[in-house]
Amino acid sequence: MAQPTHFIDFADGTPARAARKATLDAERYYDQQVMKQEWETIWTKSWLLAGLASDIAEPGDYFLFSIGHESIIISRDNAGQVQAMYNACQHRGNRVIATEQGSVPAFTCPYHGWTYDLDGTLQTVPDEERFEPRIDCDAYSLKHVKVEVWAGVVWVNMDLEAAPLADFLGIVQDHLTPYRIENMVLILDQTLEIDANWKTAVDNFNEQYHVDFIHPQHASMVNCRDSVNELWPYGHRRTIVEGFVTNPRYGEPEEAPPILDMMARQIGLNPDDFKGRVGDIRKAAQVQKRKLGEELGYSYDEFPDDLVSDVVQYDLFPNIIATIHPEYLWIMRPRPHPTDPNKCFFDKMTLQIHMDVGHDAESGLSLIGDVSQQVALQGARPEHDVFDREAVITGQKSMTITIDQDVHYLPDMQAGMMSAGFQQAVLNEDESRIQHFHDWWDVWMNDAPFERAQAKEAAE
Ligand code: FES
Ligand SMILES: [Fe+2]
Structure with a gap:
């Protein structure tokens, strides 16, 4: 069964569903003319x-x-x-x-x-x-x-x-408010220069079809098979992925695999208590995190249980990919190159809640996991680290193993799409966020949707 996908209109009536169904023609990823038009209709018009x-x-x-x-x-x-x-x-x-x-x-x-x-x-x-x-x-x-x-x-x-940011983000603002991003601490500021169009990078983060193949470790910690996708106006999207679980595609293991074992221990759960019922760890983690949070000084009161254990990714049009947990946030941002549609700058900002409220140095129990970076910084801002794919492939730099694995493939995607042997992509239903992104990309390229909404509002 395909992942459930829901279209959600904004409260002001702006419809989530774009009028057209985009064909993912290869040219949109490398054509100079397309790049020029994107500048006129997207980058200079969008928040x-x-x-x-x-x-x-x-x-x-x-x-x-x-x-x-x-x-x-x-x-x-x-x-x-x-x-x-x-x-x-x-x-x-x-x-x-x-x-x-x-x-x-x-x-x-x-x-x-x-x-x-x-x-x-x-x-x-x-x-x-x-x-x-x-x-x-x-x-x-x-x-x-x-x-x-x-x-x-x-x-x-x-x-x-342009109309205010609130009109553009709509309900996404309500979703993100409880995370108190303003209280989080920046611990890594990285930029990768990569030979791929910015949309090639966005697409990569908008489906989980590739996860079993290039991120085998995910099967031991998240359920990428049954994620729920939500699609909003202007091309915004999110996916919700159950965390603290193994992927049911492979059947439930007798014992927690090493990654899940580590995740459980980090928050003070004993994985041995879950032999033969590994599927119960997620619910137990929700309870345990609230309890540990209370002890450390971090409150989960504003989050429903699923958001305490699960991974949510917000994809904000045009180029923001934000993977968020109550305790940490990755803001990924592929920026277009000034002149070359075959290149982009892939930024990743990593933020965490302050270790004073997320980590107990004595017991080692932690809501954040690794705090070594925060400890090393001692309150200072991290330097902006700029590198290329070679540095990632050779292991000199890392954006975490998952992103490194993605980065490995982006230039190959870009190169293949430029081949005379490739004309357009074909998507499955689990790739609905890619389709939605491109449907709205088409609308932005041709119809100035945000301006249209403002004009309508002004006329009313
Ligand atoms: S003072 Fe800035 S260009 Fe002359
Ligand atoms: Fe990936």
């Missing part, structure tokens, strides 16, 4: 996850968000407001900021010294009197994009007319 608010905690803090050929400065100004501006000097266009992240009193363009306030207002122009007519500082401020901060995350939209 995009730019980064974490914790990186701009204080006035003067900034980071750069690079997307395609654009670089956007995200800063906190002296009034404490978050600003988002194109990183392009209004004198002759030079990038005002070259370093990815930092803290400055003002933004000074290194080329001729034009200086902008933290909110982008032009402040000083060297040899100002030599400009005829005189420079009107207001008119030459850095150009802004829309910005919102929600759940400890900075979101931007290059469309100044």
Whole structure:
């Protein structure tokens, strides 16, 4: 039986089901013209996850968000407001900021010294009197994009007319609120440069059909056979995968396999108590995690039982893949390359709840699992680690074994799709999230759905 799939409309009436059923033609993954159109209709029209608010905690803090050929400065100004501006000097266009992240009193363009306030207002122009007519500082401020901060995350939209983020995310905001992402700690910040289109990467994370073949370890900890898929407006999706279980496709083992054994022990369950009834571990884990949480200072009160044990992945249009548990979060974000549709930058930000409330150093019992990274950082931000597939294949770098396994295949997918021997993909029902993503991708490419919704709202 195929995985259950549900279409869920937004409360404002925006329908989840796209009007068309996309053909996954190979060209959409490598064609230059397609890439150009994506820029016009998706990247410059959609809300995009730019980064974490914790990186701009204080006035003067900034980071750069690079997307395609654009670089956007995200800063906190002296009034404490978050600003988002194109990183392009209004004198002759030079990038005002070259370093990815930092803290400055003002933004000074290194080329001729034009200086902008933290909110982008032009402040000083060297040899100002030599400009005829005189420079009107207001008119030459850095150009802004829309910005919102929600759940400890900075979101931007290059469309100044865009409706609020809440309209775009809809019910997804309600889903994510209990996770208190804003209280989580960033422990790894990684970027992989990979020879694959950004959608090739998104597709990979939108089905579990490949799991038995390239992630054999999953059969010992999650039930990827019977996941439930939910599909929302604008192309957002999620999948819910039972955790603390073995995959029923292979029958229930007599004893917990090593990975499940370790997961159970970590939270203080004794796997030996479950000999002959391994299937009961999931329910026991739900109870035990709540109990351990109470002891450590972490509350699961806002989560129903299944979300305490299971894995949920939110796929936010266009390019966010967020695997979330109450205790930790992976934000994966394939960003398009500035010029080459056959390349992307695959970011992975790893966040955890603070070890003070998720881990007992004395007993070793832990809701988080591995805290070594958090211990090593001692409260500091991790460095942004940028590497290529070779570094992953040779074992110098890892994004966790599962992602490493995926990464291994992405360039081969990309290369195969460019072959004269391949025209279009064919999907099974368990690949419904891929279909939904591409159905909405088609709508974004042709019909400006978010703008259409706003126009409708304005007319009412
Ligand atoms: S280009 Fe920035 S000051 Fe000239
Ligand atoms: Fe995978």
